Amino acid sequence: RHRKTMRRGAETKQQPARRFVGRLTLIGVFFSLVAVSLVARAVHLQVFNRDFLNQQADTRHLRTERISAHRGTITDRHGEPLAISTPVDSIWANPSKLAPAVDRIPELARVLGVDSQQLMRRVTRSMDKEFLYLKRHLSPEQSQQVMALKLPGVNVQREYGRYYPAGEVAGHLVGFTNIDDEGQEGLELAFNHWLAGETGAKRVLKDRLGRSVENVASIRPPRHGKDLRTSIDLRLQYLAYRTLKSAIKTHNARSGSIVVLDVKTGEVLAMVNQPTYNPNDRSQLAAERYRNRAITDIFEPGSSLKPLVVAAALESGQYRPSSIVDTAPGYIVVGPKKIEDSRNLGRVSLTTILARSSNVGITKLAMTLQPDQLWETMTQFGLGELTTSGFPGESAGMLTHYSNWRPISQATLAYGYGVSVTPLQLAQAYAALGSAGEMRPVSLVALDAPGEGHQVLSKDTANSVRRMLEEVVRPGGTGTKAAIEGYRVAGKTGTAWKFATGGYSQDKYISIFAGLAPASDPRLATVVVIDEPGGELYYGSDVAAPVFADVMSESLRLLAIAPDALPARDPGSVVQAVAARPESR
Numbered sequence: 340r341h342r343k344t345m346r347r348g349a350e351t352k353q354q355p356a357r358r359f360v361g362r363l364t365l366i367g368v369f370f371s372l373v374a375v376s377l378v379a380r381a382v383h384l385q386v387f388n389r390d391f392l393n394q395q396a397d398t399r400h401l402r403t404e405r406i407s408a409h410r411g412t413i414t415d416r417h418g419e420p421l422a423i424s425t426p427v428d429s430i431w432a433n434p435s436k437l438a439p440a441v442d443r444i445p446e447l448a449r450v451l452g453v454d455s456q457q458l459m460r461r462v463t464r465s466m467d468k469e470f471l472y473l474k475r476h477l478s479p480e481q482s483q484q485v486m487a488l489k490l491p492g493v494n495v496q497r498e499y500g501r502y503y504p505a506g507e508v509a510g511h512l513v514g515f516t517n518i519d520d521e522g523q524e525g526l527e528l529a530f531n532h533w534l535a536g537e538t539g540a541k542r543v544l545k546d547r548l549g550r551s552v553e554n555v556a557s558i559r560p561p562r563h564g565k566d567l568r569t570s571i572d573l574r575l576q577y578l579a580y581r582t583l584k585s586a587i588k589t590h591n592a593r594s595g596s597i598v599v600l601d602v603k604t605g606e607v608l609a610m611v612n613q614p615t616y617n618p619n620d621r622s623q624l625a626a627e628r629y630r631n632r633a634i635t636d637i638f639e640p641g642s643s644l645k646p647l648v649v650a651a652a653l654e655s656g657q658y659r660p661s662s663i664v665d666t667a668p669g670y671i672v673v674g675p676k677k678i679e680d681s682r683n684l685g686r687v688s689l690t691t692i693l694a695r696s697s698n699v700g701i702t703k704l705a706m707t708l709q710p711d712q713l714w715e716t717m718t719q720f721g722l723g724e725l726t727t728s729g730f731p732g733e734s735a736g737m738l739t740h741y742s743n744w745r746p747i748s749q750a751t752l753a754y755g756y757g758v759s760v761t762p763l764q765l766a767q768a769y770a771a772l773g774s775a776g777e778m779r780p781v782s783l784v785a786l787d788a789p790g791e792g793h794q795v796l797s798k799d800t801a802n803s804v805r806r807m808l809e810e811v812v813r814p815g816g817t818g819t820k821a822a823i824e825g826y827r828v829a830g831k832t833g834t835a836w837k838f839a840t841g842g843y844s845q846d847k848y849i850s851i852f853a854g855l856a857p858a859s860d861p862r863l864a865t866v867v868v869i870d871e872p873g874g875e876l877y878y879g880s881d882v883a884a885p886v887f888a889d890v891m892s893e894s895l896r897l898l899a900i901a902p903d904a905l906p907a908r909d910p911g912s913v914v915q916a917v918a919a920r921p922e923s924r
Contacts, residue, residue: 408536436492605779643833773861830854
């Protein structure tokens with residue numbers, strides 16, 4: 340019995356030990372099975388599912404990002420910037436990732452400077468999208484403030500914005516781009532293919548918050564836009580802008596334009612309009628403000644067209660520079676219209692017809708020409724045709740074919756009615772007179788060498804008309820206020836009634852002056868057009884001629900063009916000055 344009791348006690352003590360060993364074995368087996376399954380799973384994932392998992396990882400963390408390309412710079416002929424691209428940041432978001440932090444949208448809106456309710460609506464309505472612009476073209480400092488919020492799904496994208504250093508001084512000519520940096524007006528549009536760059540692409544690794552961790556690979560490098568060197572001389576552009584703005588204010592005019600051409604090359608050195616706009620301020624981008632009136636708007640040139648009619652008469656062979664025209668009794672009747680001068684000038688030369696701006700004399704001259712002769716000369720001067728500027732929206736003006744003319748059409752055309760031109764067209768025609776009858780292509784791009792021109796007039800005719808136009812600016816002519824001290828000037832005034840409903844207005848005018856300087860060897864051709872000057876002064880001789888003188892006098896000096904009309908010195912004064920000079924020691 341005692342042995343049985345001892346054996347039973349020993350067995351009782353061994354039972355917990357066996358149970359512990361069993362449990363330990365069970366745990367060991369369990370962990371072994373877990374380890375085997377993990378190893379098997381790892382092998383399965385690493386070996387058999389490797390490509391699939393890599394693809395899934397790439398899908399979640401690898402992204403292709405755009406690398407913005409900056410637009411080419413636009414400069415004046417001396418390299419002064421007219422339009423440049425500056426780095427800006429655009430904030431975008433993945434709405435689905437931003438959703439968990441939707442309560443912080445008011446905070447984001449405050450930093451972005453937008454309405455919080457509007458931003459909330461935009462985000463909540465775009466939950467099915469992966470990309471949503473929150474605000475474009477922020478400064479780097481502003482974008483840093485946004486990213487400092489550390490909102491999920493909010494990212495920054497580097498872009499380039501356009502800035503125009505000359506502002507409204509060159510606004511009409513340079514134009515502007517849209518928010519996507521695509522040309523919309525002016526040279527920005529005309530040369531968009533040249534200025535625009537091509538965006539690049541790169542592959543980046545991002546974390547779960549959408550932040551870039553590493554640049555993995557370059558897919559395509561960006562191609563930046565090419566620079567554009569314009570024909571504009573910014574010094575002359577500022578000068579013309581300032582002078583025109585002052586004239587528009589002084590005469591309370593509706594609008595105005597100035598064009599300055601290089602006679603030798605056909606390059607546009609200055610082109611300004613009023614009213615103007617600042618392309619840096621998008622609130623000013625309205626069509627009535629940003630259109631380039633010097634190229635897009637047409638007007639009847641009035642008496643400024645008379646030199647071209649005289650040129651046609653000389654080219655016909657019926658007249659010589661010394662020819663005389665009888666304007667008595669001071670008027671002429673053509674059809675239903677009576678054309679008059681302010682007084683009876685009697686028998687006058689072609690020079691006097693221009694100097695005194697005789698409507699009767701120029702009408703008689705034109706009526707003796709064949710319609711096709713007159714039309715051909717006007718066409719040769721570029722009237723009724725686009726120039727070679729390539730500017731978007733350029734107008735060709737209006738010159739009706741001679742087959743549709745009536746006698747009154749030919750008569751009124753002689754003094755600038757029934758035909759319409761742009762300021763640029765008129766400047767090009769006068770430049771042809773200044774270059775001995777050679778018409779050169781107009782260029783808004785700086786040229787390394789003058790463009791190849793073509794002869795539209797004989798040299799003798801062009802030089803004769805130019806000499807006649809000098810008398811317009813001398814005492815006794817209508818354009819004395821266009822005279823420039825030290826320089827000979829050849830030009831013509833023009834004053835035209837504006838067309839209105841039912842006929843021509845009797846109280847709305849366009850004042851014009853077109854001219855060349857220095858007249859002995861013209862370098863600059865300038866046209867000034869002032870639309871609807873108010874007050875008592877409205878003639879081209881009183882309104883446009885002084886503007887021409889101001890612009891040309893400073894332009895000639897800035898370009899260091901030598902005077903050709905210096906006053907003659909008294910030899911005696913030179914001798915006295917030499918005698919009075921002290922001896923050098």
